[in-house]
Structures are given as C-alpha cells and as structure tokens.
Amino acid sequence: MDQRNRTMIMVFLLCVIVDMLAEGHTLDVCATCHANAICDDKLDGSGKVCNCKYGFVGNGRTYCQDKDECAIGASRICGHHTICHNTFGSYYCTCLAGYSPSNNMEVFIPNDGTHCQDIDECGITGLCGDGGRCRNLEGSFECSCQLGYQVHNGVEPFHPHRDRAFCKVVDCGRPASVEDAVLLSVTGTTYASVAIFGCDEGFVRRSGDNSSVCGADGQWRGATIVCEAVDCGFPPAFNHSHMLWNKSSRMGTEVLYQCNSGYHNVGMGNVSTCTAAGRWETPSMLCEETLCGRPTIIENTEQVWNNNSSPGSTVLYFCKEGFSNKGGHNVSICNENGQWTSPTLSCQEILCGDPPILPHTGHVWNGSSTPGNTVTYYCKIGFYYSEGENISLCTSNGYWTKPNISCKAKCGPVPFLANSEVVWHNRSVVIHRCVDGYHSWRGGNVSVCGSSGLWQKATLSCIEIKPAINHLFVLNEKCVYWKAEKYEEDTEVYKVTYTGSRDYQRSFHDNRKRFLSSKADRLELCLNLLPATNYSISITAVSARFTTTITTNTSLTVPPAPVVYYREFETPVPTLRLHRTPDTLDPISLYQVFVLPVEGIIMFDCSSAASSLEHITAQIAVRHVGTQMDFTVGDGLYYGGFFNEPLENGRNYYIILRAVSQWKMALKSSCVLWAKVRGTSYILRVSSLSAFASVGLVALVILIGYSFTWFFKKT
Ligand SMILES: *[C@@H]1O[C@H](CO)[C@@H](O)[C@H](O)[C@H]1NC(C)=O
Ligand SMILES: *[C@@H]1O[C@H](CO)[C@@H](O)[C@H](O)[C@H]1NC(C)=O
Ligand SMILES: *[C@@H]1O[C@H](CO)[C@@H](O)[C@H](O)[C@H]1NC(C)=O
Numbered sequence: 001m002d003q004r005n006r007t008m009i010m011v012f013l014l015c016v017i018v019d020m021l022a023e024g025h026t027l028d029v030c031a032t033c034h035a036n037a038i039c040d041d042k043l044d045g046s047g048k049v050c051n052c053k054y055g056f057v058g059n060g061r062t063y064c065q066d067k068d069e070c071a072i073g074a075s076r077i078c079g080h081h082t083i084c085h086n087t088f089g090s091y092y093c094t095c096l097a098g099y100s101p102s103n104n105m106e107v108f109i110p111n112d113g114t115h116c117q118d119i120d121e122c123g124i125t126g127l128c129g130d131g132g133r134c135r136n137l138e139g140s141f142e143c144s145c146q147l148g149y150q151v152h153n154g155v156e157p158f159h160p161h162r163d164r165a166f167c168k169v170v171d172c173g174r175p176a177s178v179e180d181a182v183l184l185s186v187t188g189t190t191y192a193s194v195a196i197f198g199c200d201e202g203f204v205r206r207s208g209d210n211s212s213v214c215g216a217d218g219q220w221r222g223a224t225i226v227c228e229a230v231d232c233g234f235p236p237a238f239n240h241s242h243m244l245w246n247k248s249s250r251m252g253t254e255v256l257y258q259c260n261s262g263y264h265n266v267g268m269g270n271v272s273t274c275t276a277a278g279r280w281e282t283p284s285m286l287c288e289e290t291l292c293g294r295p296t297i298i299e300n301t302e303q304v305w306n307n308n309s310s311p312g313s314t315v316l317y318f319c320k321e322g323f324s325n326k327g328g329h330n331v332s333i334c335n336e337n338g339q340w341t342s343p344t345l346s347c348q349e350i351l352c353g354d355p356p357i358l359p360h361t362g363h364v365w366n367g368s369s370t371p372g373n374t375v376t377y378y379c380k381i382g383f384y385y386s387e388g389e390n391i392s393l394c395t396s397n398g399y400w401t402k403p404n405i406s407c408k409a410k411c412g413p414v415p416f417l418a419n420s421e422v423v424w425h426n427r428s429v430v431i432h433r434c435v436d437g438y439h440s441w442r443g444g445n446v447s448v449c450g451s452s453g454l455w456q457k458a459t460l461s462c463i464e465i466k467p468a469i470n471h472l473f474v475l476n477e478k479c480v481y482w483k484a485e486k487y488e489e490d491t492e493v494y495k496v497t498y499t500g501s502r503d504y505q506r507s508f509h510d511n512r513k514r515f516l517s518s519k520a521d522r523l524e525l526c527l528n529l530l531p532a533t534n535y536s537i538s539i540t541a542v543s544a545r546f547t548t549t550i551t552t553n554t555s556l557t558v559p560p561a562p563v564v565y566y567r568e569f570e571t572p573v574p575t576l577r578l579h580r581t582p583d584t585l586d587p588i589s590l591y592q593v594f595v596l597p598v599e600g601i602i603m604f605d606c607s608s609a610a611s612s613l614e615h616i617t618a619q620i621a622v623r624h625v626g627t628q629m630d631f632t633v634g635d636g637l638y639y640g641g642f643f644n645e646p647l648e649n650g651r652n653y654y655i656i657l658r659a660v661s662q663w664k665m666a667l668k669s670s671c672v673l674w675a676k677v678r679g680t681s682y683i684l685r686v687s688s689l690s691a692f693a694s695v696g697l698v699a700l701v702i703l704i705g706y707s708f709t710w711f712f713k714k715t
C-alpha cells in the first residue's frame with residue numbers, strides 16, 4: 001500500500017467517527033449496543049435502536065460480526081482488473097498488478113468512479129535490462145532481446161521479475177581460426193563484428209572471402225578464404241657449385257650455394273630464397289676456379305712451396321739461417337677465396353752478444369756475434385792450460401757455447417819440505433812423504449797450488465824417527481839427560497831405575513827408582529850417584545813402552561882426611577891416634593904412615609902412588625881400623641908388609657898419615673901431618689890449593705898435583 005492509499009483509509013475512518021459522535025446517546029437501549037453497533041433513532045421515532053455498524057452484520061446488541069463485502073466477487077464490487085480487500089467492518093479495492101487506478105491512488109472504493117486501467121510498463125526504460133526490448137501487454141509486459149543480444153537463463157519472451165532470464169550482448173568469442181590463415185584484424189567479438197583473415201606466411205590466397213562476421217546467434221560466419229602453400233619448386237643450379245638445401249620449396253626456404261672445391265664465387269651472393277611470389281630469388285653467383293697466386297713474402301724467411309696455388313696448397317715458412325723464430329704461424333694455406341692465409345712468423349737476427357768471460361783467460365775474437373763465429377780462449381800469463389775446451393761457438397740458438405777451459409795458476413817448482421820427498425805431483429798438487437828414517441806426527445802431506453799462484457805448502461813436518469828416548473847421556477856423574485821423541489803436546493811418564501854395583505864390594509847395592517812426568521822434549525834428571533860405582537840406569541817411556549839403558553861409572557873420590565891431632569914428641573916411640581872417618585870407601589881404602597926425616601928440602605907428593613915409598617913404615621887397611629886407631633911409630637913390627645923401623649935418636653922426623661883409595665888404575669889420596677918427633681928446625685905445611693898458612697911456621701912446599709891435602713893443626 002502506498003502513501004496515497006493509506007491516506008484514503010484514514011479519511012474514511014475519520015468520517016465514521018464523526019458520524020458516531022453526532023448520533024449521541026440515549027441510555028438504556030444505546031447502552032446495550034454491541035461495540036460494533038451504533039444506537040440509531042428508530043425510523044418511527046419511537047426510540048432508539050441498536051444497529052450494527054456499516055460493514056457489520058448482526059442484531060446490534062449481542063453480536064455484530066464483520067461482513068465480507070468482497071465475497072460477491074472483486075469485479076462485481078470493485079470493477080475490472082481489481083482486487084477486493086475485506087477489512088474489519090469494511091473493504092477497499094486495489095488494482096491488479098499491471099493496472100493502475102485511474103485516481104492514481106493506491107486504494108479506492110468502487111463507487112468513487114475510479115477504475116483500473118492497464119499500465120504501459122514499457123514506458124519505464126531499462127525494465128528489460130541491458131539489451132532487452134519491452135513489449136506491453138494487457139496488465140503486464142514481456143521482454144525479448146534486441147538484435148545483438150541473446151537471452152540467457154531462459155527463453156524469450158521473458159518477464160524480468162518472474163524469470164531469471166536476461167539479455168546479454170552477443171559475444172562470438174575469438175574468431176574461428178582458418179586453416180593456413182592468420183587473423184589480420186577484428187573489430188570486436190560482439191554482433192556484427194568483422195574479422196579479416198589473410199593467408200599465413202608462405203601461403204597465397206586461392207579463393208573465398210577473407211572476412212568473418214559475428215552473427216546474432218553468437219557464431220562467426222564466413223571467412224571462406226582458401227590459402228595454398230607457396231611452392232617455389234626446384235631451386236636453380238649454378239655451374240661448379242653445389243647447394244645446401246633442405247629440400248623444401250616453401251616460401252622463405254633458403255638455398256645456400258657453395259662453389260665446388262677449387263672454385264670460388266666471383267659473383268654476388270650465394271643464397272637463393274623462395275619468395276612469396278613462389279619464385280626462387282636468384283643470386284648472381286658465379287663460381288670460378290680459384291688460384292691464390294704467389295705466396296706472401298715474409299722478411300728474413302724462406303719458404304717451402306710446391307708452386308701449387310690452388311686451394312688447400314700450403315707454404316711452409318722458416319727463418320733464414322742466422323735468424324730465429326720469434327713465434328707466429330709459419331704456414332700459409334691457399335684458401336677457398338683464392339687467398340693465402342697470412343703467416344705471422346716473425347724472425348729475428350740471432351746475436352750471441354759478447355762472449356763469456358772466463359777466469360784467468362784472454363780470448364781471440366773477430367768481434368762478430370752472429371752464429372758460427374768462434375772465440376778462442378787462452379790462459380793468461382801466470383796461468384797454464386789445465387784442461388777443457390777452449391773454443392766457444394756462437395750457436396744458432398743465440399748463445400755462446402760455454403768453453404770449460406780451466407786455467408790454473410803456475411806455482412812453479414814443487415815446494416820443499418825438509419826431510420821429505422815427493423811421491424807424486426802434477427802442476428797443481430804435490431804429495432809429500434817423509435824420507436826413510438823420518439816420520440810425521442801430524443800434518444797434511446799435500447801441497448796445493450793456490451789460485452794466487454803460490455803453493456799452499458803441506459803442513460807435514462818430518463821428524464827423524466828415533467827411539468822415544470834418545471841422546472841419553474850422563475853428565476858430571478850426576479845428571480842424566482835425554483831427548484824425548486814424541487808428539488810435542490803429549491806428556492810422557494818416565495820411570496828411571498838405577499842400580500849401582502861395585503866389584504870391590506859385593507854386598508853393595510844401590511837400587512833406586514824415580515818417576516818423572518813431562519811434556520818436555522829435553523829432559524834432565526839429577527841422581528845422587530855414589531862414587532866409584534858402576535851404575536846401570538834404565539829409563540822407560542811408559543806410554544811409548546820404550547826402555548833404554550845406559551851404564552856409567554862414578555869416579556873414585558878423594559878419601560876424607562883422617563882426623564888427627566898434630567903433636568910434637570920428644571920420644572923415639574910416640575903413639576899417635578886417629579879417628580876413622582865414617583864414609584871412607586872402606587874396601588879399597590887404606591892408611592899409610594910415612595916417616596920422613598927432616599933434612600933439607602923434603603919432597604912429598606901425596607897424590608903419587610910411588611912417591612916416598614921408601615918412607616912408608618906402615619900400611620893398614622881401613623876395614624881393620626874400627627873407629628879409632630892408635631899407632632906407635634917405630635915399634636919394630638910389620639904393618640901391611642912394611643917394617644915399622646925404630647927411629648934414630650937425635651934425628652927429627654915428620655910423621656905423615658895418608659888415606660888412600662885405589663881401584664884399578666885410579667888412586668886418590670889425602671894426607672895429614674900427624675906429628676913431629678925430636679927436635680925440629682921447621683915444619684912443613686902443604687895446602688891443596690897452595691894457600692900457605694902463616695901461624696909462625698915456615699912451610700916448604702913441593703906441589704905435585706892437587707889431589708892431596710895436608711892439614712896442619714897446632715895443638
Ligand atoms: C579482402 O578481400 C577483398 C576482396 O576480396 C579485398 O579487396 C581486400 O583487400 C581483402 N582484405 C585483405 C586485408 O586482404
Ligand atoms: C793434479 O792432480 C789432481 C788430483 O788428481 C787433479 O785434481 C788436478 O786436476 C791435477 N792438475 C793438473 C794440472 O793436472
Ligand atoms: C866396573 O865394571 C868394569 C867392567 O866390568 C870392571 O872392570 C870394574 O871393576 C867395575 N868397577 C866397579 C867399581 O865395580
């Protein structure tokens with residue numbers, strides 16, 4: 001119900017209410033009226049009566065029920081094309097769908113002259129939707145689709161509200177493809193769109209229409225174009241050539257021509273193409289026999305070529321003598337184009353430069369350093385040629401050969417080494433050896449000629465081969481001396497044993513031993529040797545295990561003078577006393593007593609064995625003496641074969657005591673003046689070294705030799 005209809009209903013109800021209010025009430029009757037009744041004046045004026053309200057049916061009191069006015073039929077009560085609507089106590093009319101009331105109100109009641117007339121729905125644009133075409137009908141309308149549109153979801157005609165059908169623009173979609181043709185252009189895919197086809201590349205149009213049109217039914221129509229493939233047939237041929245062809249004669253196919261071996265193309269192009277026109281596009285190819293002519297000349301090279309200048313022929317290049325290959329291609333080939341490929345060989349003149357410098361040499365050279373030249377080396381002054389090649393050659397590889405000449409310094413004659421001889425030598429080496437009887441402790445035996453031209457002498461030192469102990473001797477009957485034979489730094493230990501013996505004294509043994517350790521090569525060892533003894537001295541060099549022995553004898557010593565006290569006697573038979581010296585050489589010593597008359601000059605030689613023999617009165621072996629002896633001069637007895645003759649009265653005598661040591665030919669003695677007997681006129685004193693004493697005595701001295709002593713002691 002629209003606004004208009006609602007307003008109509010409101011107005012109607014308002015009128016009813018106004019009526020009711022105007023009626024007024026009479027009690028009694030009116031009060032009994034049904035709610036849907038009104039109290040009316042009776043027609044006859046006799047009171048009130050309850051009448052059901054308009055639209056209600058009943059007795060007015062107990063019931064007033066709604067009356068369905070529409071029951072008689074809408075067309076009867078409301079008119080054609082209407083709908084009757086019963087309401088509580090009333091009714092109203094509306095038009096059927098597709099009709100509109102002539103009063104332009106939503107609802108109406110029939111008797112207001114309103115009628116329902118057909119609505120032309122097609123007056124409303126767009127009712128049928130996009131592409132739809134509206135057709136009005138009595139009370140309704142229907143839709144169909146315009147040209148270029150098609151119904152969807154239903155069939156035509158359709159009602160847009162009832163049906164789900166709608167119009168949609170025709171879409172032919174992609175134009176249908178045409179064999180061997182391509183779509184050149186298309187105006188769209190909607191109705192009446194036009195697609196133009198053309199033949200595919202390589203195809204030509206034979207017949208038919210080249211266009212296609214989108215029909216109302218959404219289908220493309222037409223394009224009956226018939227395209228036929230281009231066929232160029234068999235390609236043209238050229239003399240002296242062959243073709244590379246894939247056997248297709250379709251458009252665009254290319255045929256490549258190649259001149260046969262030995263020929264080359266002097267024309268233009270070598271490709272034939274199958275054109276759209278169905279013809280081979282022909283190159284102006286022309287194969288002519290190929291010849292490369294004379295090969296390229298390269299500086300400093302020579303060629304090996306067989307004079308063939310046809311393709312495939314080769315030229316070999318190599319460097320001229322005296323030139324070296326610095327790289328690059330050395331082959332040129334006559335190619336199909338009739339051209340020699342360019343060789344890149346580069347050759348450079350070979351130069352050896354300056355010849356090598358060799359020690360101690362000079363050389364002879366013509367100054368040219370190209371291959372084949374030579375340099376001759378020689379040894380400089382002061383050097384001699386030892387060995388090796390002395391010629392250097394500039395070789396073809398640009399180097400001087402290295403001569404191995406060796407020049408050695410001249411050292412001159414072989415060096416001298418004392419006590420040695422040369423075993424072997426050449427100009428640079430000498431081998432020495434000690435001569436027989438000599439040896440070397442240490443040191444090299446090779447002398448080498450140094451580079452400075454001087455011999456580096458062998459360090460060998462030759463020493464006479466001697467026993468470890470040599471030059472042994474005894475000096476002064478006291479000390480032994482010897483020379484050691486050893487390496488200078490060595491220490492040697494010497495054992496010295498010495499044995500003394502005496503023929504005259506069997507019991508005598510002097511056995512002693514000494515040790516000595518020394519590095520010295522000259523040794524001295526002083527031994528306390530006893531006199532008149534034969535000694536055997538053995539020296540052993542312990543490390544060298546060498547022993548040598550020397551014998552020596554010590555000489556007889558002067559016997560010590562006996563200890564006496566000089567006395568003067570007045571008696572012809574004086575008794576004298578002596579003390580024996582303990583270290584006399586007993587077995588060979590004796591005492592002699594001399595009695596010399598004091599008359600004139602007396603000569604007495606103490607050293608002489610024979611001297612004054614006639615004056616001996618007694619001879620006593622020392623061993624018979626003990627420590628002390630008393631001797632009486634002139635007792636008339638024999639002592640040692642000498643007669644102790646009694647002294648003559650009135651004569652003066654000197655008594656001399658002599659100690660004598662004698663062995664073999666040696667004799668040593670010492671004398672003392674023992675006593676003077678009877679009156680004496682002078683006294684004699686003899687000193688070994690002729691130092692004359694004074695002591696108030698006159699001494700008459702006869703000196704013979706010096707191995708005697710006279711002691712004088714004043715009592
Ligand atoms: C289509 O065919 C017509 C007549 O046959 C011609 O004139 C026109 O050029 C053709 N169009 C194309 C694009 O080939
Ligand atoms: C001498 O001999 C030595 C050793 O055999 C040898 O090395 C050297 O080359 C020789 N010298 C000479 C000049 O012959
Ligand atoms: C020493 O030896 C020699 C020779 O054998 C001998 O004649 C001499 O009497 C000896 N001397 C001593 C003191 O034994």
Ligand SMILES: *[C@@H]1O[C@H](CO)[C@@H](O)[C@H](O)[C@H]1NC(C)=O
Binds near residue numbers: 551553
């Ligand atoms: C010993 O002494 C005598 C003379 O006294 C001497 O002739 C001799 O050569 C010495 N030597 C030996 C080993 O006897």
